[in-house]
Amino acid sequence: MSEREILDSFPAGHPRGSWPAEERAAALREQGESATVVMDLDTDSFLIISEGAAV
Template identity: 70%
Template sequence: MTTHALVLKTFPAGSPRGSWPAEEFAARLREHGRGAEVVMDLVADSFLVVEAAPPPAPQDTSGHEASRLGAVA
């Protein structure tokens, strides 16, 4: 299963002891109704503030062009 997320901001993992800038940024976004969370990018050694992105819209694979009201037969 693939999860889609939009990276809003990155923070280096080497912040001073007791400093959590990625968590603080995500908390401010959540206060404004955004669904932000912090994840770790182990390869880049950084924290990512991400927001879940809606899954991509389904594609019409029948070979017919879809109209706004439904598929055209």
């Protein structure tokens, strides 16, 4: 099982949609972070998550 950490979040109602989250995730990946964008329906947000090492 892997541990997930929320690195950042952006509101889904942003005028540019998921682009701000995708851009932030790309910047984190350039820094060596394993960053992925997912949609959290409960909070209506795009979350940037990092999947850590097995626990």
